[in-house]
Amino acid sequence: MSKTPVRSALRSPLLPMVSALALAALAGSAHALDTRLVASGLEQPVYATAPVADGRVYIVQKEGQIRIAAPDGTLSTFLSIPVARSSEQGLLGLAFDPGYADPTSVGYRRFFIQYSDSGNGDSVIASYLSNADGSAAVVASRREVLRVDQPNFGNHKAGWIGFKPGDANNLFIAMGDGGGGNDPQNNGQNRNTLLGKMLRIDINRDDFADPNVNYAIPGDNPFVGVAGTRGEIFNIGLRNPWRNSFDRQTGDLWIADVGQGRLEEVNIVPGSSGGGQNFGWRWREGNINTPGIGGVRPAGLTDPNFVYERSFGASITGGYVVREAGSELFGRYVFGDFVSGRIWSVAGDGSQGPEAGEELTELIDNGAAGDLGNIASFGEGANGELYIVDFGGKVVQLLSPIPEPGTWALLLAGLGLVVLRGRPRQAAR
Numbered sequence: 001m002s003k004t005p006v007r008s009a010l011r012s013p014l015l016p017m018v019s020a021l022a023l024a025a026l027a028g029s030a031h032a033l034d035t036r037l038v039a040s041g042l043e044q045p046v047y048a049t050a051p052v053a054d055g056r057v058y059i060v061q062k063e064g065q066i067r068i069a070a071p072d073g074t075l076s077t078f079l080s081i082p083v084a085r086s087s088e089q090g091l092l093g094l095a096f097d098p099g100y101a102d103p104t105s106v107g108y109r110r111f112f113i114q115y116s117d118s119g120n121g122d123s124v125i126a127s128y129l130s131n132a133d134g135s136a137a138v139v140a141s142r143r144e145v146l147r148v149d150q151p152n153f154g155n156h157k158a159g160w161i162g163f164k165p166g167d168a169n170n171l172f173i174a175m176g177d178g179g180g181g182n183d184p185q186n187n188g189q190n191r192n193t194l195l196g197k198m199l200r201i202d203i204n205r206d207d208f209a210d211p212n213v214n215y216a217i218p219g220d221n222p223f224v225g226v227a228g229t230r231g232e233i234f235n236i237g238l239r240n241p242w243r244n245s246f247d248r249q250t251g252d253l254w255i256a257d258v259g260q261g262r263l264e265e266v267n268i269v270p271g272s273s274g275g276g277q278n279f280g281w282r283w284r285e286g287n288i289n290t291p292g293i294g295g296v297r298p299a300g301l302t303d304p305n306f307v308y309e310r311s312f313g314a315s316i317t318g319g320y321v322v323r324e325a326g327s328e329l330f331g332r333y334v335f336g337d338f339v340s341g342r343i344w345s346v347a348g349d350g351s352q353g354p355e356a357g358e359e360l361t362e363l364i365d366n367g368a369a370g371d372l373g374n375i376a377s378f379g380e381g382a383n384g385e386l387y388i389v390d391f392g393g394k395v396v397q398l399l400s401p402i403p404e405p406g407t408w409a410l411l412l413a414g415l416g417l418v419v420l421r422g423r424p425r426q427a428a429r
């Protein structure tokens with residue numbers, strides 16, 4: 001595992017003034033990124049978010065619960081529902097309505113989840129309302145929005161849902177290819193199924209008389225009116241886009257698609273794009289023809305922004321472009337890998353893979369919240385705080401990496417030596 005222990009220190013404008021002694025002291029002590037333990041003792045957490053800046057973090061557990069971590073780490077249960085939970089099934093996604101905290105909004109107190117139906121394993125999007133103080137979901141408020149039939153495989157259920165900044169009407173939904181090796185039903189390229197796609201639906205209108213189907217197809221979706229293509233589709237050719245995010249400053253959609261046997265990949269849909277990209281699965285895995293499947297690269301595919309191979313990890317967990325004010329990682333994309341447990345920051349324009357980025361794993365493990373294991377997800381707070389979700393039962397907040405108090409003391413001691421050693425020369429002039 002490569003290490004970059006002095007990345008913060010090397011950027012300090014003070015360094016040219018500091019003696020070799022102070023530099024050595026700094027390099028020896030800046031081995032951690034500051035972290036805060038949000039909660040521990042969780043059962044298979046897979047997501048974390050905070051819709052309001054009140055100190056509470058909402059954490060999704062795969063087996064069907066949403067827990068609230070209070071500022072002191074105390075846990076309470078916000079929602080508990082039955083879900084199918086074998087393999088990659090479960091309660092997988094959570095998105096608070098952009099109007100959640102606005103009493104004048106149609107989305108006031110509303111949130112959305114994606115989960116696997118406990119009976120037949122279908123992927124279900126449903127909405128709920130919370131109670132007045134946000135401490136518990138109102139179970140009776142449940143409203144089914146969309147249901148996608150799933151084949152009889154337990155894997156590739158994707159799960160992420162989210163809203164694009166500035167667009168309160170349309171919910172984006174990540175759907176995996178339904179599972180199995182090599183996408184046996186070719187769902188990723190089948191435009192008549194919602195599997196293997198990024199979807200975009202209007203949750204404030206209803207095109208369907210069916211009381212259990214409650215959404216509308218946005219008129220500006222890329223395939224509206226195109227024969228043989230479902231209007232809900234925003235992007236095609238995805239395998240298992242487990243964790244994705246919008247850059248809250250640019251509106252870019254970062255899709256992290258889990259690879260099969262060779263390559264993990266990241267794709268960016270620019271904020272200005274109306275969608276319609278074909279990201280290639282199952283013909284393409286990353287930037288190669290899928291071994292055993294692909295022939296000649298089909299025309300019109302969009303290759304990933306970057307890929308990585310098995311020496312880095314085996315299941316990408318997409319993260320966020322950091323937009324927390326004051327963070328030294330501001331503008332960089334932070335993501336990880338579930339299997340290797342490694343975490344990187346790379347350029348915020350998608351031009352770098354992990355080999356060209358900065359590995360943060362060791363720096364985070366050495367922080368106050370301790371070692372992380374399987375990285376299941378990242379999450380973002382109301383002010384852009386970055387959370388890291390450890391599937392083993394922990395959520396950690398990555399604090400803006402500033403030197404620790406002990407580092408500053410050593411740095412100042414080093415500066416003092418410089419000043420003391422400089423004085424006689426000044427006096428001699």
Ligand SMILES: [Ca+2]
Nearest residue numbers: 208210213214
């Ligand atoms: Ca309806």
Ligand SMILES: [Ca+2]
Nearest residue numbers: 279280281286
């Ligand atoms: Ca692809």
